[in-house]
Amino acid sequence: MIEIKHLAKKFAVENPKKLSEQERKDPRLQGRFFHSVKDVSFSCKQGEVLGLLGPNGAGKTTTLRILSTALKADAGQVMINGHNVLENPLIARKKIGFLSGTTGLYGRLTGRENIAYFGQLHGLTAGEIASRIDELANLLDMQSFLDRRAENFSTGMKQKVSIARAVIHQPELVVLDEPTTGLDIMATATVMEFIQRLKSQGTPVIFSTHHLDEVQELCDRVTVIDQGETRFDDTVEAFSALADGKLHQSFLSVLNQSQVKGVA
């Protein structure tokens, strides 16, 4: 069970004069600080997949970075199976598998070495790493390129290795930041199948996306963030019901309400 309550995070603006007109008009800019996340709350139970939606700059990545302990929250609470992430980040890191928005790999290491390195960082033994890599290679269809240097990988190959790297330690929670962005149809299908598999194993998955078809196919819950605040947090069915089953319309309707609320 993952519970996120009233999360808030602000950043100091290095040079306010360099901000664009649009950025200066953003209500989240207050003095020298930009309140990227103002009040975000949602929860995800065992075996659930939660889709995190929102326009660009809504605060999704900041939220996921706080969840993964890369950033510290200014306020709020993140609980993973009873452990406070913000108070015990080291313990939380062992429980979380995080895939960031950038598919960063060590180019001079092979795919296998990239995955193994993070296995070592998580304290796995050589035997555990080897068997886990074999398992993941089968699941993500990576056998053909696993022992090649990552510098020559396609985007799809990189993303598969990145996902394997994120879950090498069999985390209790998997957080994926736009995992299918830039992938071709085949690679996207592999990633989707993998998320489905995690779900069937009872591992909660939180992933941000702009693809509503992925939400429809995979998600049990939907959370929409806009202007750094949670605007919607409920089941996919409830989300779909907002516009008679048309998720695209549902999304726009949530955003429109959000803007009305913002103006008001």
Next chain:
Amino acid sequence: MWMIFRKEWKELLRDRKTLFFMIALPMLLFPLIFGAIIFFTANAVKDAESKVLNYAIVGAEYSTQISQALADAPDKFKRIEIDANADYAVLIKDKTVDFILVIPAEFGTNVLDNGPQKIALYLNDAGLNMVYRRVNEIVSDLSDQVQQDSFARLGLSETQQQGLLEPVSLERKNVADERENWGEKIGGMLPYMIFILCLQGAMAPAADLGAGEKERGTLETLLISPMERYKLVMGKFLTIGFAGVTSALITVASLALWGLVLSQGLAIAKVAAFMAMIGWIDFVLIFLMLIPVVAIFAAVLLSLSIYARSFKEAQSYMGSLIIFVLLPVIIALTPGVKLEGHWVWVPLTNVALAMKELVKGTMDYFALIGIFTSTAVIAVALIAFCIHWFNKEKVLFR
């Protein structure tokens, strides 16, 4: 920490750019550059010395000895006839002649009556030409002969002749032993070379381990691994420091090796004798002094690298760092700056001065403890800063 160190080294050793800067450059390029300079300089000197020089002589009749001496060396000099009123500068610039000797009408070898004599040599002295030296050999022979004749006319004994040639002289009685002499000459350059090599060897991996992680997008994943931040920093810090020391050691070893090869055994005995004079304990102490210095470099480089947004930005910051490293070493090379008083406490300058003293064999070993401790304290402080820097979100996510 060692896991990070091992992984970083595995990556570094697979990086052609790092291998080039850390191993190939010091092993091949530096010796090649030095070798090429020596080769071309030696050839230029040889050419200048063996070239047949075209010359003109005005007033040859006033000194038959000189004109005859030039004529007697056809493999070295070739006479060209010119108009006595010609423009000498034009003739030399258009390479009609290499030099023109002008012997005045009043020239005579009776210096006891006429005083010292002057012969004008017109030449283009820009560049390597050896004209002055080669003509002066002939004029000096005549000068020595005139001197001997004059002494003979005066009826002076050999002692009197010596006394007149050098009535009062200062005899150098150097109490410094050979090690101190050599150490003074070489010891100052040693830290200059080693510091720069350590810094240069550490720069490429430092840029890769900080800014490179940001640019590749691997930093965020690394930061959320269950590895304490200080271990992460220490792993990277050790990699950079080790790379710096390795690069310096490879360079010094390769310079020594290629120096022996290029000089074809010349001066080996002298170098070997000098090296034998320096005790192994001094070499160990020099290496020990280098450890906190490299630690300072590694901590500063890693801090700059992690602050930078990109590899390119990191390299530009690091380029500026060379000035800050060179300055204290240059101060140590300045005459009058010695390992005493406040200089003992000036970072890097004190280590450079201590290395010089160790090579000379005049080190006050008690002062060494203070220098090592103070440098180590600075290094530890900088490592602590680096760890603090690695915990700042505005640095990591700029």
